[in-house]
Amino acid sequence: METELLRLREQVLTARRDxxxxxxxxxGTKDFYGEHPTDTPAGALIDLRTFSGIIDYEPSxxxxxxxxxxxxxxxxxALAGHDQFLGFEPPGFGADPTLGGIVACGLSGPGRMxxxxxxxxxxxxxxxxxxxxxxxxxxxxxxxxAGFDVSRLLCGSLGIFGIIxxxxxxxxxxxRLEETVRLELAAEAAxxxxxxxxxxxxxxxxxxxxxxxxxxxxxxAPPAVRAAHVRIGxxxxxxxxxxxxxxxxxxxxxxxxxxxxxxxxxxxxxxxPLELGGEKLIDWGGAxxxxxGEQGERDxxxxxxxxxxxxxxxxxxxxxxxxxxLVPAVAEIHRRLKRAFDPEGIFNPGRLLAxx
Amino acid sequence: xxxxxEPAQSDPAHPPTPQRQxxxxxxLRAVLPEDCVLWREEERRPYECDGLTAFRQLPMVVTxxxxxxxxxxxxxxxxxxxxxxxxxxAGTGLSGGAMPHASGVVLSLAxxxxxxxxxxxxxxxxxxxxxxxxxxxxxxxxxxxxxxxDPSSQIAxxxxxxxxxxSGGVHCLKYGLTVHNVLRVRGYTIEGExxxxxxxxxxxxxxxxxxxxxxxxxLLMVVTEVTLKLIPRPxxxxxxMASFDDVGKAGDAVAAIISAGIIPAGLEMMDRKAxxxxxxxxxxxxxxxxxxxxxxxxxxxxxxxxxxVAEIERVLKAAGATxxxxxxxxxxxxxxxxxxxxxxxxxGRVSPDYYCMDGTIPRKNxxxxxxxxxxxxxxxxxxxMNVFHAGDxxxxxxxLFDANVPGEWARADRFGAxxxxxxxxxxxxxxxxxxxxxxxINSMCVQFSPRERAAFFGIKRAFDPVGLLNPxxxxxxxxxxxxxxxxxVHAGALPHPDLPRF
Numbered sequence: 001m002e003t004e005l006l007r008l009r010e011q012v013l014t015a016r017r018d019x020x021x022x023x024x025x026x027x028g029t030k031d032f033y034g035e036h037p038t039d040t041p042a043g044a045l046i047d048l049r050t051f052s053g054i055i056d057y058e059p060s061x062x063x064x065x066x067x068x069x070x071x072x073x074x075x076x077x078a079l080a081g082h083d084q085f086l087g088f089e090p091p092g093f094g095a096d097p098t099l100g101g102i103v104a105c106g107l108s109g110p111g112r113m114x115x116x117x118x119x120x121x122x123x124x125x126x127x128x129x130x131x132x133x134x135x136x137x138x139x140x141x142x143x144x145x146a147g148f149d150v151s152r153l154l155c156g157s158l159g160i161f162g163i164i165x166x167x168x169x170x171x172x173x174x175x176r177l178e179e180t181v182r183l184e185l186a187a188e189a190a191x192x193x194x195x196x197x198x199x200x201x202x203x204x205x206x207x208x209x210x211x212x213x214x215x216x217x218x219x220x221a222p223p224a225v226r227a228a229h230v231r232i233g234x235x236x237x238x239x240x241x242x243x244x245x246x247x248x249x250x251x252x253x254x255x256x257x258x259x260x261x262x263x264x265x266x267x268x269x270x271x272x273p274l275e276l277g278g279e280k281l282i283d284w285g286g287a288x289x290x291x292x293g294e295q296g297e298r299d300x301x302x303x304x305x306x307x308x309x310x311x312x313x314x315x316x317x318x319x320x321x322x323x324x325x326l327v328p329a330v331a332e333i334h335r336r337l338k339r340a341f342d343p344e345g346i347f348n349p350g351r352l353l354a355x356x
Numbered sequence: 357x358x359x360x361x362e363p364a365q366s367d368p369a370h371p372p373t374p375q376r377q378x379x380x381x382x383x384l385r386a387v388l389p390e391d392c393v394l395w396r397e398e399e400r401r402p403y404e405c406d407g408l409t410a411f412r413q414l415p416m417v418v419t420x421x422x423x424x425x426x427x428x429x430x431x432x433x434x435x436x437x438x439x440x441x442x443x444x445x446a447g448t449g450l451s452g453g454a455m456p457h458a459s460g461v462v463l464s465l466a467x468x469x470x471x472x473x474x475x476x477x478x479x480x481x482x483x484x485x486x487x488x489x490x491x492x493x494x495x496x497x498x499x500x501x502x503x504x505x506d507p508s509s510q511i512a513x514x515x516x517x518x519x520x521x522x523s524g525g526v527h528c529l530k531y532g533l534t535v536h537n538v539l540r541v542r543g544y545t546i547e548g549e550x551x552x553x554x555x556x557x558x559x560x561x562x563x564x565x566x567x568x569x570x571x572x573x574x575l576l577m578v579v580t581e582v583t584l585k586l587i588p589r590p591x592x593x594x595x596x597m598a599s600f601d602d603v604g605k606a607g608d609a610v611a612a613i614i615s616a617g618i619i620p621a622g623l624e625m626m627d628r629k630a631x632x633x634x635x636x637x638x639x640x641x642x643x644x645x646x647x648x649x650x651x652x653x654x655x656x657x658x659x660x661x662x663x664x665v666a667e668i669e670r671v672l673k674a675a676g677a678t679x680x681x682x683x684x685x686x687x688x689x690x691x692x693x694x695x696x697x698x699x700x701x702x703x704g705r706v707s708p709d710y711y712c713m714d715g716t717i718p719r720k721n722x723x724x725x726x727x728x729x730x731x732x733x734x735x736x737x738x739x740x741m742n743v744f745h746a747g748d749x750x751x752x753x754x755x756l757f758d759a760n761v762p763g764e765w766a767r768a769d770r771f772g773a774x775x776x777x778x779x780x781x782x783x784x785x786x787x788x789x790x791x792x793x794x795x796x797i798n799s800m801c802v803q804f805s806p807r808e809r810a811a812f813f814g815i816k817r818a819f820d821p822v823g824l825l826n827p828x829x830x831x832x833x834x835x836x837x838x839x840x841x842x843x844x845v846h847a848g849a850l851p852h853p854d855l856p857r858f
Contacts (some may be wrong), residue, residue, distance in 0.1 A: 058718075058720065059614075059615055060611035060612070060614050060615040060719065060720065061611075061614075061718050061719055061720060062614060063718075082615075083617055106559070106564070108559070112558065112559070113558070116532070116536060117558070117559060119564055119567055120532065120535075120536050129807075129811070133807045135805075135807060135808045135811055136804075136805075136808065137808070137811075139783065139784065139785050140718060140783055140784075141716040141717065141718060141748070141749050141750075141783070141784050141785055141788070142528075142529065142716070142748035142749065142750075143524055143528065143533065143716045143745070143748050143749070143750045143785075143788035143789055144716060144784075144785040144787070144788060145521065145522045145571045145785075145787050145788065145789060145790070145791050145792070146785045146786050146787050146792055146796075146800060146803055146804075147792070147800065147803075147804060147808075147809075147812050147830070147831065148568055148571070148572055148575075148576075148812055148815050148816075149522070149535065149567050149568060149570065149571055150568075150811065150812075150815070152535070152564055152567035152568070153563060153564055153565070153567055153568045153815075155564055155567075156559075156563065156564055157563055172619070173614075173617035173618070173619065174617070176617070195477050195478065195479075196477075198479060198588075199476060199477065199479055199499065199500065199501065199588055200500070200588050201500075201588040201589065201590050201591055201656070201657070202588075203656075220656075220660070221656065221659075221660040221663050221664065222663075223657060223659030223660050223662075223663060224656055224657045224659065224660040227657055227659065266555075266557040266558055266559055266560060267557045268478060268555075268556040268557050269478065270475075270477055270478045271557075284558065287557060287558050288558070307557075308555070308556055308557055309555070309556075309557035309560075310555075310557060310560050310561055312561065323561040323562070324560070324561040325561075326561060326562045327551070327552075329545070329549040329550075329551050330551055330553070330562065330565065331562075333545075333551075333565060333818050333819060334562060334563055336817065336818035336819075336821070337563065337814070337815065337818040339814075339818075340811065340814025340815060340817065340818055341811065341814065352562070352563070353562070
């Protein structure tokens with residue numbers, strides 16, 4: 001093992017011996033994300049930025065492998081040099097998150113419905129488990145069905161299984177042309193239009209709505225993008241403004257996200273407008289709906305459930321839990337999985353589920 | 357402490373006593389209609405293997421439920437009586453994943469074959485596991501939609517089986533595998549809990565258990581309902597076929613296409629042994645003098661396709677293609693593909709037996725792998741024809757042998773294991789899309805450390821604490837890995853020899 005990895009291993013083994021929890025952290029851009037039970041000790045902080053660096057990147061393989069502490073900016077710069085990018089557009093929150101944190105939190109940007117989520121791109125991982133052993137799952141190839149798909153299971157696991165030390169991730173060539181059009185539409189009409197367009201072979205890579213206007217991003221071969229613009233209509237947005245708009249959704253710099261109270265609802269993309277008040281923003285072609293301001297907690301969860309989805313308290317106090325509650329049978333599988341990887345419960349206790 | 361215990365497994369080949377068989381069959385008959393329980397030997401015999409006929413085992417009882425409720429009832433009986441359960445779809449799997457357990461129950465999901473809902477606006481289909489893969493695209497065609505994963509056995513293979521194996525196809529480079537196209541599953545744990553994983557709403561709370569279940573080869577739960585993502589059918593598809601006088605150059609051309617920023621809808625390669633085997637039967641129009649041919653498909657709007665075809669042609673010429681043909685009609689495109697899609701049956705026609713490998717390697721090593729396979733042909737004195745999903749580095753070397761010639765199967769078996777070991781050495785994997793099942797269980801000892809395999813068993817226990825779902829498959833025990841190399845098995849030909857396969 002490399003020196004830095006040995007050092008991490010020592011910390012894990014010490015924590016295991018002393019039964020002291022560890023708080024895994026990359027750049028800390030998503031410290032707010034996850035459950036925050038007040039009755040468990042936060043644990044000793046492990047700063048994973050020290051375990052950093054791109055290990056392998058071959059553009060013709062469409063795969064990059066890097067250590068968990070590698071900053072997003074470094075990965076994106078390497079990819080940009082070969083006209084490639086991360087299709088799931090991970091959020092940066094105005095700072096520079098690490099690859100490990102991106103995978104552990106599993107958050108994806110505006111391209112989620114067309115390109116896919118983090119879990120759709122992760123090909124392989126190394127995990128430093130609760131007994132200090134380094135386990136490798138998946139690999140650097142696109143197709144791999146040997147053993148259970150632990151790498152995808154780690155996406156969004158919030159570090160509860162161990163330290164994700166290394167990740168291999170699929171990358172994509174940049175589209176030749178990207179254009180954004182803006183159409184004046186009410187929210188309901190916009191969602192209907194997104195679904196109508198979605199059932200046609202159009203190169204739509206993102207679709208969002210805010211304040212009376214729908215924004216649609218077209219990405220692909222120039223003739224296909226131009227033909228789609230003609231079909232969809234709307235006003236073509238200047239590339240800089242378009243870039244700013246999508247970046248504000250991807251990186252959570254849009255003004256809506258600075259509200260003290262914010263709900264994130266994940267629903268089927270065809271769901272009718274939800275009966276919630278306050279300022280709202282729709283992303284992911286209708287599947288992601290943000291609502292600012294106070295709402296009755298039980299009402300929001302119920303409204304989300306009735307629409308076939310779930311609700312998460314993104315910002316603001318969450319005394320009853322931040323994430324939408326799991327059904328008991330599924331929660332039980334979570335607990336058993338946790339015991340399989342981290343029986344002493346040293347990694348990020350309470351971060352994913354309050355009692356885990 | 358990490359639980360390193362392995363499941364105590366009853367011998368999957370040890371037959372039950374007649375009393376045991378009788379009592380299990382009686383318990384099942386008590387909760388199911390008469391036609392759902394098969395226990396006479398002649399009724400059970402057709403279920404003794406899946407698409408990998410080299411591995412056969414007569415099951416104790418076969419159950420054929422009509423409804424989800426009956427699936428629950430079967431699992432409840434098996435849980436109570438501690439009977440192993442092997443779920444089965446259409447039986448087209450190539451790794452013996454559905455091979456029965458001697459003292460177990462085969463749970464066939466073939467009768468759960470209804471498309472429950474097809475929503476063209478949401479672009480989703482909710483189907484039962486016994487629905488055939490192609491049936492979904494046929495039902496969606498009226499709306500201009502289709503289901504993208506297209507394993508070559510798609511006219512016969514079931515969606516439930518696709519979920520169990522995380523099936524691919526020729527178009528997964530651009531459109532993804534089963535895991536990228538399934539939104540939700542519903543089904544039962546062995547303890548009889550009805551669970552739903554994933555949802556029509558993306559990125560729900562908690563762990564991504566859906567990702568763990570897809571490709572889990574029937575070891576974690578029994579799926580009774582699947583929600584699939586449908587996508588709009590492209591307006592046009594066109595196929596470029598290029599000849600190369602050297603396999604290494606063909607391999608480099610694949611990398612050159614990807615490096616040029618092109619993701620073709622399909623990118624396949626065949627060596628000369630493969631083209632020469634298929635051409636007499638299929639008349640696809642392949643260049644039989646070429647050492648290798650590449651097939652690259654462009655899809656999209658007519659303008660987009662024209663642009664991409666021109667670009668692919670340019671890259672292939674620069675990479676040293678000796679001849680290039682572009683399909684001029686849909687008929688011709690299908691004809692160009694037909695040779696590739698019939699490579700497995702063609703192998704069955706030129707050789708009494710063949711053994712299909714499924715390793716995946718980084719694309720850059722394709723040339724190197726082909727050279728190594730050539731050397732192995734000399735070493736083992738067997739021929740091997742090669743068809744590749746070149747775009748994603750997934751290899752299907754077809755080792756030709758005659759099971760009636762003493763020693764040939766043993767050589768084929770060693771040949772195959774050597775290819776898989778090289779796949780792992782070159783940074784790849786022992787199986788890209790066919791699954792581990794029983795066939796590649798020994799090669800799992802090469803790819804994963806004992807501690808990694810213990811983690812897999814930990815996942816297995818989280819879903820199936822009693823270890824009754826498809827025991828003895830996919831994850832080898834320590835004892836089994838210690839035995840690796842001492843086994844002797846017999847190969848045979850595939851059933852349904854006319855079925856195209858990848």
